[in-house]
Amino acid sequence: xxxxxxxxxxxxxxxxxxxxxxxxxxxxxxxxxxxxxxxxxxxxxxxxxxxxxxxxxxxxxxxxxxxxxxxxxxxxxxxxxxxxxxxxxxxxxxxxxxxxxxxxxxxxxxxxxxxxxxxxxxxxxxxxxxxxxxxxxxxxxxxxxxxxxxxxxxxxxxxxxxxxxxxxxxxxxxxxxxxxxxxxxxxxxxxxxxxxxxxxxxxxxxxxxxxxxxxxxxxxxxxxxxxxxxxxxxxxxxxxxxxxxxxxxxxxxxxxxxxxxxxxxxxxxxxxxxxxxxxxxxxxxxxxxxxxxxxxxxxxxxxxxxxxxxxxxxxxxxxxxxxxxxxxxxxxxxxxxxxxxxxxxxxxxxxxxxxxx
Ligand code: SF4
Numbered sequence: 001x002x003x004x005x006x007x008x009x010x011x012x013x014x015x016x017x018x019x020x021x022x023x024x025x026x027x028x029x030x031x032x033x034x035x036x037x038x039x040x041x042x043x044x045x046x047x048x049x050x051x052x053x054x055x056x057x058x059x060x061x062x063x064x065x066x067x068x069x070x071x072x073x074x075x076x077x078x079x080x081x082x083x084x085x086x087x088x089x090x091x092x093x094x095x096x097x098x099x100x101x102x103x104x105x106x107x108x109x110x111x112x113x114x115x116x117x118x119x120x121x122x123x124x125x126x127x128x129x130x131x132x133x134x135x136x137x138x139x140x141x142x143x144x145x146x147x148x149x150x151x152x153x154x155x156x157x158x159x160x161x162x163x164x165x166x167x168x169x170x171x172x173x174x175x176x177x178x179x180x181x182x183x184x185x186x187x188x189x190x191x192x193x194x195x196x197x198x199x200x201x202x203x204x205x206x207x208x209x210x211x212x213x214x215x216x217x218x219x220x221x222x223x224x225x226x227x228x229x230x231x232x233x234x235x236x237x238x239x240x241x242x243x244x245x246x247x248x249x250x251x252x253x254x255x256x257x258x259x260x261x262x263x264x265x266x267x268x269x270x271x272x273x274x275x276x277x278x279x280x281x282x283x284x285x286x287x288x289x290x291x292x293x294x295x296x297x298x299x300x301x302x303x304x305x306x307x308x309x310x311x312x313x314x315x316x317x318x319x320x321x322x323x324x325x326x327x328x329x330x331x332x333x334x335x336x337x338x339x340x341x342x343x344x345x346x347x348x349x350x351x352x353x354x355x356x357x
Pocket of ligand 1: 072074117174175176178179294295297298299300
């Protein structure tokens with residue numbers, strides 16, 4: 001296995017830099033990526049706030065880098081209209097060259113063919129590939145023994161063993177079909193290499209990926225750049241506020257978080273205190289609307305959310321989409337699946353114990 005390029009302390013050090021330093025470092029990485037591939041690069045754009053900031057930085061540096069948006073049909077309507085507005089040239093600060101791709105299957109078709117995305121990619125994959133006696137099956141029963149130590153494996157997840165008896169199929173294939181395949185096809189056909197707004201503090205998997213490759217992963221089979229890997233959500237919100245960047249209306253306003261008294265409590269934070277109108281760079285900001293804008297019907301991670309969770313919020317903010325998501329569904333050959341009336345997620349959420357009313 002290849003050695004990690006970076007150590008965790010390097011990431012922590014980069015994450016503690018001022019926003020101005022981070023912007024400079026991000027620009028350096030984007031320039032290196034652009035020059036290495038002779039300008040044959042693109043921004044992977046989801047319409048969310050992170051990739052909006054990435055696009056804003058790239059567009060301020062070059063006028064010939066397109067953005068690619070995969071329209072899965074699972075985005076909030078406000079995200080879709082924001083992307084359409086950019087493409088229509090509504091904003092001077094954005095390059096309107098936005099390629100809109102579509103996956104080969106709809107979400108309900110993916111569920112029917114593969115299964116529902118529940119809990120997490122790792123758990124869904126283990127449930128889907130478990131066969132009586134194999135390692136995943138043993139892990140889901142909490143009985144897999146690490147052959148090196150002779151002790152029970154830390155990867156055992158007996159708390160999810162009940163999913164093996166679910167009256168519906170479970171799968172981690174959705175992201176691959178809905179998002180990765182269209183982007184992969186575009187990369188292959190165009191020869192352009194992607195720049196993504198992934199950040200290491202979003203998940204352990206993303207952090208580990210960055211430790212292995214760093215920001216510009218030239219050496220991967222599918223090379224990719226993640227020049228904002230050392231940013232945090234606070235950096236993104238401050239960048240938007242400071243630069244007056246247009247963003248999708250589904251987020252609401254960006255305001256100081258009164259609960260934290262507006263002040264950073266992170267030890268070692270060395271952000272500059274510069275006055276930017278009514279707030280300071282060290283203020284903790286939040287959005288008054290949605291805080292996440294991924295696929296609105298996705299169940300990955302929803303069991304970890306405090307109430308009101310994403311589905312309870314959806315009921316208030318987008319009642320039509322909520323009805324389609326929760327209602328409908330039918331039994332086919334002993335397995336629950338979507339039908340014309342709706343995706344039938346209500347029954348799945350009941351089974352995993354997540355409230356949606
Ligand atoms: S985030 Fe969820 S709903 Fe969206 S493509 Fe991935 S698995 Fe499917």
